[in-house]
Amino acid sequence: MEYETPLFFRVMAYANEADRDVVDMVSGNPDWDPPAALREGLREYADLEPDAFQYPPSVGLRALREEIAARRGVDVEQVVITNGAGEANYLAMARALERDRGEEILLTDPVYPYYPGKTTMLGGRPAYVATDETGRLDPAAVREAASEDTAAIVVNSPNNPTGAVYPEKTIRELVTIAEAHDAILVSDEVYDHFDYAGAFSSALGIESNHRIVTNGFSKSMAITGLRVGYAVFPHHLVENARGRHMLVNVATTRPGQYAVLKALHETDPDYYERNRERLRERIDAFTEALEAAGAEYTRPEGSFYVMARFDGFPGTVENTFELIDEAGVAGMPGSGFGDSREDWLRFALVTPRVEEAADRLAGYLG
């Protein structure tokens, strides 16, 4: 088995080596501050006794699991703390495939590129259901694609890259489809704090033995480098996932868990609202400049990505490199997210220079 170097890294490396100023809108790394209590948690941890530097429980610190369970309305036994949402998705997809109810994993197109990579690595077969042009997923299309061979349906709402937020009705129907095929709905909700219209609906709101919810603090607390996430499993699926987590990672880093717990306790809702407000302003500024430049674009309902299309300038890797060199703006080629968005580019709004970036794009392509 061989794995390709992901496009993300090729584009980031190219942007870093460019011989000019480049506005970096490639990756989903927040540029805003983590909560003050998160920093304070790391400082506190540094002064603890030696036993606090040793293995936490493999499933995670009890107090952190309890805090998450209470917030999400689930039983603490269902919660496994993972090395970011990335490991949570890996465990969830592995769990679905290990049930031996099928080898196919239904994904959306466009797709977050780690999902097909994980599917293939785990011996599964990815299949795709097209979303509409705004990124919404029609459950009827999923129902049509699902079969006896479907092990899992993996969705991400709020969505990267489209910015779509699936309504409660969609999530409910996806759970029903998973149940009908004895499959698992894996609902990756890592952007749940970036829901601009209050339309987000968690799959945890629907009681079922056929859904796993994954999440993390990477985006909500602007700490993609700490690697603290979690998965919520139905009771009958959690034991095996705990086993795999232990055999792969033993446990999730303890200072990160400690700091996240403190930040959960001490960060008030204003912190999250300020981050949303900052992004709302960036979305407005970037999309207005795109509008003025005559580009097509998606206005995200959630997450922090904008997809844009420029006439006669498809979102290929070559064109992405050209924009870096000539316009000084680095985005991601739409082709990195599946066949349906080959004409598009994705821009992550993780820089205060979004308006400047849009002006540069307009100047070069307009």
Next chain:
Amino acid sequence: MEYETPLFFRVMAYANEADRDVVDMVSGNPDWDPPAALREGLREYADLEPDAFQYPPSVGLRALREEIAARRGVDVEQVVITNGAGEANYLAMARALERDRGEEILLTDPVYPYYPGKTTMLGGRPAYVATDETGRLDPAAVREAASEDTAAIVVNSPNNPTGAVYPEKTIRELVTIAEAHDAILVSDEVYDHFDYAGAFSSALGIESNHRIVTNGFSKSMAITGLRVGYAVFPHHLVENARGRHMLVNVATTRPGQYAVLKALHETDPDYYERNRERLRERIDAFTEALEAAGAEYTRPEGSFYVMARFDGFPGTVENTFELIDEAGVAGMPGSGFGDSREDWLRFALVTPRVEEAADRLAGYLG
């Protein structure tokens, strides 16, 4: 696929729930202090700019990889920073199996129980080569066991649980056997700083495209909870391992990497020597008390475990629980490490109360 709850956790849980004082010698959690610079590294990290809280490179912070490469005499491109030595072993074993040169992984008996667990999870088949009563491995026995179906040979020196340190000649012959069968020697060297007679020999000392070395800072820096380890791959095997690391974990926690790098730069050899000296004293105290009690035992050349056997009291799970309740000493049943040590118990010397523990054992069993 189902995984058993590891024996470690069952024993630890039983010891924690005991209604009496128990000397905990179950797990390999150091009870001594991490380096001062490690704590200082976490404090420094807490004050860095927001971009330092975001994804490190997936393979690890460049400066940490360079420091490790310089110390180990390898190329920086060969080094992948992992979520502890646990993930490093997982990646190494996965890489060996993915070469499609066989499905069998040769392990030693006694064995560190995570190895067979990882083997099975990865779709491989564990096979065992017996070591002698001191834990030494005879390369001739490995040569006899190896076949066309051997994908990897996994060894751990200094060894958990036996305390054996393999001489350079053994490591060299193991590499030769791996080469002869187009297999991979996976050499887990996480106890390399706990080598009491200076007899340790790293597999990195032998040039070969057929060996992967895994290691970590969990034991040497007394930070099992931070989860920072690494693997050194031959050039032609590293790309795929990087891919799997990214698809499973995205990256290894950044504050941990930052703090370990600072500790590598600023911790002088005295720190490691003090830890060895403390353990030498504990080994002396514990084994002398075992001797006085008429028990059989192994005196470790490396790592920090002592195996002991008491007449008429085999190292079963039931007897381990009895010792917790009646003697107030918690060890690990030898049966947890394979068939050959079913009569034995393993004690981790991670408490200053080793002499008291041996006296308690003598009092109850003598």
